[in-house]
Every structure is written in structure tokens, then in C-alpha cells.
Amino acid sequence: MQRQHYTAEHELFRDGYRQFLRKEVLPHREAWREAGIVPREMFRKMGEHGYLLIWADEKYGGLGVEDFRFQQVMLEEDARYGEAGFYHTLHSRLVAPYLKHFGNAEQQARLLPKCVSGESILAIAMTEPDAGSDLAGMKTRATDCGDHWLLNGTKTYISNGINADLVVVAAKTNPDNPRQIGLFLVQRGMEGFERGRTLAKMGLKAQDTAELFFRDVKVPKENVLGDPFKGFHYLMRGLAEERLIGSVMYLGNAWGSFEVTCEFVKQRMVFGKALSEMQNTRFKLGSMRTELEVAQTYVDHCVDRHNAAELTAEVAAMAKLFTSEVEGRVVDECVQLHGGAGYMEEYEVCWRYTNARISRVYGGSSEIMREIVARSILGR
Template sequence: MQRPGFSTEHQIFRESYRAFLQKEVQPHKQAWREAGIVPREMFRKMGDLGYLLVWADEAHGGLGLWDFRYQQIMIEEDNRFGEVGFYHTLHSRLVAPYLLHFGSPAQQARYLPACAKGESILAIAMTEPDAGSDLAGIKTRAQARDDHWVLNGAKTYISNGINADVVLVAARTDPDNPRRIGLFLVERGMPGFERGRKLAKMGLHAQDTAELFFNDVRVSKANVLGDAAQGLSYLKTSLVEERLICAVGSLANAQCGFDLTRDYVLERKAFGKTIADFQNTRFVLAELAAALEMAQVYVDHCVALHNDNALSVPSAAKAKLITSELESRVMDAGVQLHGGAGYMQEYEICQRFQDARVSRIFAGSSEIMKEIIARAVLG
């Protein structure tokens, strides 16, 4: 399908990034999945080539490319030629922008250049054992002292949790008001900051997802991001982009799963003809092809709106809902049309099926997306 929203510069960037993935990522992805983590050196390699924090200005080590289409290109190519468990987008486009929008000049100068170089890896810690999307329900607390805060609590399901050098931690700062939340920059090596298990997951096996514990961690007031009572509002500002990122990734993975299945059914034979010759196969793939193209047009439209700072919360929720649900439909059909092979780990469709399942959960589940959309429709 023609996608008119991309320029020659975008295409050059895509080809360059694809070549990087084919050389530095693709040959190692299976080993990373087995190890349950991507080597830290990969962040440095990306930083050396300018692929981290591309939006940052030159003074902070970036290329000054705020245009979201560059991140969209990287997400799409990651799904086709890279490893989706390599969470550099979380580092670059979900966590680092908090420093840009809410950090002091001193914090920006201290953290952003190292993050752009891949020398310092970022994570964000919101989810707790008893609190997910309901951030007002978190129990991690920060108590103010003369020149610092004391942080206590636990977080779970934290992406980049093992590799991270700096973790943006959400914690309650007022025991009487659960909506007063602060964001604290907790650094590797701070006394009382401990990592728990590297969690085993259904999919995204190369992603280092971990438990984090904070036991009387002394955090300097210089490590508080903005107002220590306004963290909840800060977190909400990132939700539109986070859900757009999810939508781009889900759709890219769905397209890859579709392509794998199409190629397989054209080769695999049963009862003297290819699987693609059966009407059921043709109808299933026809329906999915139409849905994929329609979704791509909508996602590209959302990206254009986002570049103009005009993407609404309901529109981002629609994008995440339709793409994550479509991703699951494509992967399920792909496994089915692969037959017994689709259930085998050695076949890529099996791995993509496993990786896709979390898309309907993280960054707000499908049920939450439906509620957001319903509020916009019905009030």
C-alpha cells in the first residue's frame, strides 16, 4: 500500500536503520530471547549511530528530529528485522521525554547526553503488585526530609528493569491524598535500591522485565522531577504517545505475521494443492488484508495529528484498541493456518503469537480503551 506521509529523508532513514538491524540485531535475536535480556552494549551501538533520543537537540546528544515518523519507522523495522524485546523505544520516547518536559536544566544536562549515547539506560516504575492502571492505588511512598526524600515500596513488571541505570519511580508524597504523587530519579547503586527476579513471561522473552524494591532509599531533592505533588498529571501527559507507540508496534507485528502466513500457505500443500487454494484460507486472508490496510491508514493519520500536537485521548485509545485486537486476530489465524507447525517454537509465527498477547493489556487494557472511547461517545 502506498503511504504518502513519508519523504525521501524518511526512506533513507528507514534503509539505514534496517541495515543496522540486519547486521547488529537479527543474527543475535534468538540468543537474546534465550538469555532473557538484550546486552547493554546494544544501547551503546544505537547511541553511537544516533538512533537513541533522536528528538533531543544537539546539545543533549540528539539529532533534533522530533517528527514522530522517525520513531514510527524504527518501531516498524524492529518488528520486521529486529527484536521486539529490545525496548529502546521505551528508553528514548517514553521515559526520556519526561526529562525534557518536566526536568530542570541541570537534570537535562546531567542525564540526557548519557541516555542519547546509550551509556545510561532508562526505565519507568509505576506498576505494583496491587496497583496497575489505577495509579492512585500505589503504595510506594516518599517521605520528605531536610534535603532529601526517603523512598519505600516495591514495583513489578518493570521493563528494562535489569539493565536500567536510572529508574523514574512513581511514589505517593502525601499519606492523606493518594493523588499526590511524585516522580523520583533513582539511580543504580543507591543504597536500598534492589532488583528482584528477572520475570519469566509468555512472550517478549528478550525483554528484561523485573521486580524492583526500595528500602529506605535516600533520594536527593535534586532527583525529584518537577513538583513532587504533580506526578500523576505528568504521567497522564505521556499516555497519548504511549498508546500511539503501542498501536504502531501492534500493527507492524500484525503485518509481519500476515506476511509469514501468506508465504507459508502458498508453499504448504495438503490433499494435492496448496493451503492457499482452499477458499477458507483465501477468505480469512482477504478479510485480514483489508483490516490491516484500513488500520494502517488510521494509524498514519494519528501520527500526523500527533506531529501537530492534535491527537486526542479517545483517538489514541481507538488506535491502540483496533490494532492490538487486530494483532491478536492475525496471529491466531496465522497459527491456525500453519497447522501443527504454528504451535512449534521454531516457527516464527509461534513466537509472534506469544509476543502479541500482552498488547491488549499494557499501556491500558482493551477494556480501559473501550471505556475511554465510550466516555467520548456517550459522555
């Protein structure tokens, strides 16, 4: 059933994107998981079809689509027919907007076209071995050397870390003020920029998560985003959309898990009848469907507020908190209803379960989300 949230144009876009995923992604996702990385050519294919940076201006090769619902459609279809480890959304919607909002005209003209085409893959490097949600604990430093900045430090858990051609690196620029941070554009091939090992993970097996090392990397002044002392504020600006994107993804995975479980319990025979005929199963499905529908209504509401430029940090935090927790409960219940089969990787619900565990951690943990909401109620 078409949700009133969408128009016929959105559904037409959905049909086209779904066909693309079924042809270009669905047949290959198991191989990508085994390889631990998505081939670079997939970003090119996305670009050729206009699916990267759909918001970008036509002069850069984009579609100029500002309506977030089109991105929501892509995220929902990714959850069903795509590969969760294919981080094209990080490229398009989490990193590239820094170029849009804080890059100057020269930087945008130089960098955005290749991002739109998929020739240049993006990543962002904030997390460090001893600094996650608390950016004030960051140790990476950038020193002003006149005609360039000298960058030193280590980043970890960096998504697209191996594939990335352009990395937005957060680094402290004033040793006396931990909140003065700069955002530096580090490009593939810069001397002193090295990649470590691909990190083995519980889930998201196809996603190339890596360590990055910066040893006396000379970053030219033209590769600094905006004011080199206001990066902390730049990072905060993008968090509401990042958490909304996460919310759509978490809910999509929960819906996907629910749908495959509904099919499984209809086929699974226990004591001479289908598992779906057991009262316990029916009650659990009823509870899950209710949670999913409630969460979907709230997420759609948040998307509408975002389109109207009214999505606040606390509302986005509530969305991320609620959807990631719903996802965790739903996928766990779905594994339980699969029985022993749910523990087997050949069953879809198994990898959906392992993928889901990180949702309550990255992009701000559930504990951080609760703190943000609490501050909106009580103040600091």
C-alpha cells in the same frame, strides 16, 4: 509500495535502519531470548548510530528530529527485522521524554547525554503487585526529609528492570491525597535500591522484566522531576504518545505475521495443491489484509495528528484498542493457517503470537480503553 504518509527522506532513513537491524539485531535475537535479556552494549550501538532519543537537542548529542514519522519507521522495521524484547523505544520515547518535559536544565544537562549515547539505560516504575491501571492504589511512598526524600515501596513488571541505570519511580507524596504523586530519579547504586528476580513471561522473552525494591532510598532533591505533587498529571500527559507507539508496534507485528503466513501457505502442500489455492485460505487472507489496511490508515492519521499536537487521549485510546485487537485476531488466524507448525517455536509466527498477547493488557487494557472512549461520548 511507498505510502504517501512518508517522504523520500523517511524511506532513506528506513533503509539505513533496516541495514543496522539486519547486521546487529537479527542474527542475535534467538540468543537474547534464551538469555532473557538484551546485552547492554546494544544500547551503546544504537546510540553510536544516532538511533536513541532522536528528538533530543543536538547539544545533548541527539539529532533534534521532532517528526514522529521517523520513530514510526523505526517501530515498523523493529517489527520485521528487530527483536520485540529489545526495549530501546521504552528508553527513548516513553521514559526519556519525562526528562525533556519535566526535568530542569541541570537535570537535562546531567542525564540526557548519557541517555542519548546509550551509556545510561532508562526504565519507569509505576506498576505494583496490587496497583496496575489504577494509580490511586499505589502503596509506594516518598517522605520529605528536608534535603532529600525517603522512598519506600515495591514495583513489579518493570521493563528494562535489570539493565536500567536510571529509573523514574512514581510514589505517593501525600498520604491524604492519593492523586498527589511524585516522580523520583533513582540511579543504579543508590543504597536501599535492589532488584529482584527476572520474571518469566509468556512472550517477549528477551525483555528483562523485573521486580524492584526501594527500602529507605535517599533520593536527593535534585533527583525529583518537577513538582513532587503533580506526578499524576505528568504521567497522564505521556499516555497519548505511549498508546500511539503501542499501536504502531501492534500493527507492525500483525503485518509481520501476515507476511510470513502468505509465504508459508504458498509452500505448504495439502491434498496435492498449495494451501494458498484453497478458498478458505484465500478468504482469510483477504479479510486480514483488509483489516490491516484499515488499521494502517487510521494509525497514519493518528501520527499526523500527533505531529500537529492534536492527538487527544480518546483518539489514542481508540487507536490502541483497535490495533491491539486487530493484532490479536490476525496473529491467531496466522497460527491457524500454519497448522501444527504454528505451534512450534522454530516458526516465526509462534513467537509473534505469544508476544502479541500482552498488547491488550499493558499500557492500558482494552477494557480501560473502552472506558476512556465511552467517557468521551457520555461523560463520567
